[in-house]
Amino acid sequence: MGVRAQFYESVVSKCIPDRDASVLVVGGGETDRGVFDGLGFRNVVITNLDTRATEAEFAPFAWERQDGECLTYPGESFDFVVANAVLHHCRSPHRALLEMYRVARTGMVAIESRDSQLMKLFEKLNLTQVYEPTAVFYNDCRFGGVSNTEIPNFIYRWTEREVEKTIRSFAPEVQPSIEYFYGSDVPCTPGLEKKSGGRQRLIELLVPAYRLFAMVAPRQQNLFGFSVTKPSPSERLQPWLKWDEDRPRFDSEWAKARFKEGAATPL
Secondary structure, eight states, rough: OOOHHHHHHHHHHOOOOOSSOOEETOOOOHHHHHHHHTTTOEEEEEOOOOOOOOOOGGGGSEEOOOTSSOOOOOTEEEEEEEESSSGGGGEEEEHHHHHHHHEEEEHHHHHEEEEOHOOOOOOOOTTTTTTOHHHHTTTTSSSSSGGGSOOOOBBBOBHHHHHHHHHHOOOBBBOEEEEEEOOOOOOHHHHHHSOOOHHHHHHHHHHOOOOOHHHHHHGOOOOOOOEEEOOOTTTSOOOEEETTTEEEEOOOOHHHHHOOOOOOOOO
């Protein structure tokens, strides 16, 4: 198992302790099947857009063809929804993230790349990809790009603040509960190229220093995981709301105690 798969397995194991939980995997493949099978999960549905895929490939789990940006499942259909290195293949990564949140009953887990200052430097030095033509090349030059087409996707990298803003915008009624995870893997792009121009050797020389740097600045690592717990509105309701008749309502008494009467709302 490679470094990225080990990181994925570690995050899933921590975030979903109940191996009997129902899990939907968005944009899943062989790595997802191996991770969940190895961890002993039993109730998993793996989905993707790959027209080459067959249900037999994902045994002992179920498989369905689904678009991660427009899932056909009703809200809160699964205990957890998981995506590993998938969101950056979507035309709208934020839409796919919110579809995961919508369909999840308990929480969601995602593994992506972090938009750190170090990664931006790597992009400028051409040590890592900005778009992902390698994914298409290693998928028969016909698949693996944006929405699993032959068009190489832009690699959308995330930050903690961006995850938080997206979830807060979608579910403003509750206080979000988000946990972050960090890991490192050596950029592989130069090693895939026929003419790397010495960049692969440069990466090899930088690895020891990079690992030391990651110990003191973990957020600069390139592997980024996050878990969003989906709280009950009655449990983590925003302080300006109250739970009334099975739905959140604005608490006028809370507002009257804090704001001046008749004052204009600032823009």
